[in-house]
Amino acid sequence: MTDNWNLIGHEWAVDMLKRHVVNGTTRHAYLFAGPPGLGRRTLALRFAQALNCQTPIEAGIPCRQCRDCKQIAAMQHADLTVIQAESEGGTLKVDQIREARRSLTLKPYQAKYRVALFLRFHEANDNAANALLKTLEEAPSYAVLILTTDNAEQLLPTIVSRCEVLRLRPLRIEDVQQALESRGIESSQARLIAHISGGRFGYALQLIEDEALLGKREERLNDLQSLIPASRVEKFAYADKLARDKDAMRQVILIWLSYWRDVMLRSAQAETPLVNIDRNVEIEGLAGSLNLSIARTTVRALEDVLEKMERNVNSRLLAEVLLLDLPRP
Numbered sequence: 001m002t003d004n005w006n007l008i009g010h011e012w013a014v015d016m017l018k019r020h021v022v023n024g025t026t027r028h029a030y031l032f033a034g035p036p037g038l039g040r041r042t043l044a045l046r047f048a049q050a051l052n053c054q055t056p057i058e059a060g061i062p063c064r065q066c067r068d069c070k071q072i073a074a075m076q077h078a079d080l081t082v083i084q085a086e087s088e089g090g091t092l093k094v095d096q097i098r099e100a101r102r103s104l105t106l107k108p109y110q111a112k113y114r115v116a117l118f119l120r121f122h123e124a125n126d127n128a129a130n131a132l133l134k135t136l137e138e139a140p141s142y143a144v145l146i147l148t149t150d151n152a153e154q155l156l157p158t159i160v161s162r163c164e165v166l167r168l169r170p171l172r173i174e175d176v177q178q179a180l181e182s183r184g185i186e187s188s189q190a191r192l193i194a195h196i197s198g199g200r201f202g203y204a205l206q207l208i209e210d211e212a213l214l215g216k217r218e219e220r221l222n223d224l225q226s227l228i229p230a231s232r233v234e235k236f237a238y239a240d241k242l243a244r245d246k247d248a249m250r251q252v253i254l255i256w257l258s259y260w261r262d263v264m265l266r267s268a269q270a271e272t273p274l275v276n277i278d279r280n281v282e283i284e285g286l287a288g289s290l291n292l293s294i295a296r297t298t299v300r301a302l303e304d305v306l307e308k309m310e311r312n313v314n315s316r317l318l319a320e321v322l323l324l325d326l327p328r329p
Contacts, residue, residue: 003057003061005018005043005046005049005050005061005062006046006064007039007042007043007046008039008171008175008176008179008201009039009171009175009201010039010043010168013032013043013166013168014043014046016166017030017043017047017050017060017166018050018060018061019060021047021050021051021059021060022059022060026051026113026144027144027163027164028136028139028141028143028144028145029136029139029144029145029146029147029162029163029164030044030047030144030145030146030147030163030164030165030166031121031146031147031148031149031152031155031159031160031163031164031165031166032044032146032147032148032149032166032168033148033149033150033151033152033165033166033167033168034150034167034168034169034170035150035170035198035200036088036120036150036200036202036203037197037200037201037202037203037204037206038168038169038170038200038201038202038203039168039200039201039202040148040168040202041117041119041148041202042202043168044117044146044148045072045073045075045117046062047146048072048077048080048113048115048117048144048146049062049064049068049069049072049073050062051111051112051113051115051144052068052069052072052077052079052111052112052113052115053066053068053069054066054067054068068110068111072115075117077110077111078109078110078111079108079109079110079111079113079114079115080114080115080116080117081100081103081104081114081115081116081117082117082119083096083097083099083100083116083117083118083119084118084119084120084123085120085123087247088120088247088250089123089246089247089250089309089310090123091123091124091125092118092120092121092123092124092125092128093125093127093128094125094127094128094131096128097124097128097131097132097135098131100116100118100135101131101134101135103116104116104135104139104140104143104145105140107142108142112142113142113143113144114140114142114143114144115143115144115145115146116143116144116145116146117146117148118132118145118146118147118148119148120148120149120150121147121148121149121155121159122149122150122151122154122155129155129156129159130156132159133156133158133159133162136159136162136163137162145163147159147163152165152167169199170198170199170200171199171200171201172199173194173195173198173199173273174194175199176193176194176197176199176200176201176204177190177191177193177194179201179204180193180194180204180208183208185208191277192277192278193207193208193214195273195274195275195276195277196214196217196258196275196276198258198275216251217255220251220252220255220256221255221256221259221276221279223238223252224256224259225282227323227326228326228327228328228329229328230323232324235320235323235324235326236320236323238319238323239316239319239320239322239323240316240319242315242319243315243316243318243319246309246315249309249315249319250306250309253302253305253306253309253322254306256302257299257302257303257306258275258276259275259276259279259283260295260298260299260302261275261299262274262275262276262279262283263283263286263287263290263295263298264287264292264295264296264298264299266283266284266286266287267287267290267291267292267295267296268292285329286329289329290327290329294327297327298325298326298327301322301325302322305318305319305322
């Protein structure tokens with residue numbers, strides 16, 4: 001079977017899931033772990049199609065054209081329940097898990113399996129995580145639960161141990177660039193987006209489909225450039241503006257983190273390709289004027305802000321401390 005479910009990369013994962021479908025050895029729970037934008041959700045939906053397609057091309061290969069396949073792709077199938085926090089960086093609550101549990105007690109309406117897809121499960125609060133544990137222990141034979149997460153280590157070990165864990169890795173930058181070029185994207189643009197995506201093809205497609213994302217990234221990196229030499233007053237004013245929208249702040253911090261990781265890599269003279277290749281000259285300049293220890297401290301500070309935001313620490317305070325501590329070359 002050479003078909004890769006029309007996915008770019010993750011061949012080993014597709015092969016394994018196909019074998020489970022073909023051999024009738026489907027597990028009751030799977031955990032797809034890896035950074036966001038990697039294609040975790042797409043892989044999960046393809047797997048749901050492979051489980052429930054009425055007219056497969058061959059065993060384990062969904063047609064992607066029948067009613068079931070199309071409804072699953074649109075996440076509107078009667079036997080597919082999608083459970084996620086209201087917004088990225090939000091909280092997945094216990095009521096949502098209870099609702100999913102109720103739906104899993106019902107036999108499938110039109111397909112072979114009832115599939116519950118728990119997206120970004122690291123956003124589940126403790127009560128929700130414990131409620132799912134009970135479901136994992138008592139899942140009926142016709143149910144398949146699929147969880148996605150940034151990192152399996154963020155979840156309760158008891159949940160991870162009850163799932164078949166697939167740790168997905170970013171693709172090679174060259175492979176993402178090639179895949180984008182094959183879709184008609186001009187070569188220099190494909191190269192830039194492949195680098196910015198860090199090998200996450202799902203994120204690369206988002207950048208292609210939503211041009212505003214690249215514009216926002218440019219704006220946020222320009223802000224960072226002007227904040228490095230800015231006065232305390234300017235930094236406090238920016239921190240106030242940044243902290244007003246938690247989701248937007250999280251996106252800003254992620255972009256700045258990718259930039260400072262590049263500075264750290266250049267300070268360490270690592271061979272790893274830069275994410276922000278269009279900022280190469282700036283990054284080289286900063287790396288030359290700061291030592292590795294300072295670059296690493298800044299990366300840690302940004303990671304620390306993301307972690308504390310997850311724990312609902314005051315966003316304004318986090319932004320102020322971060323900006324005041326930005327190193328000056």
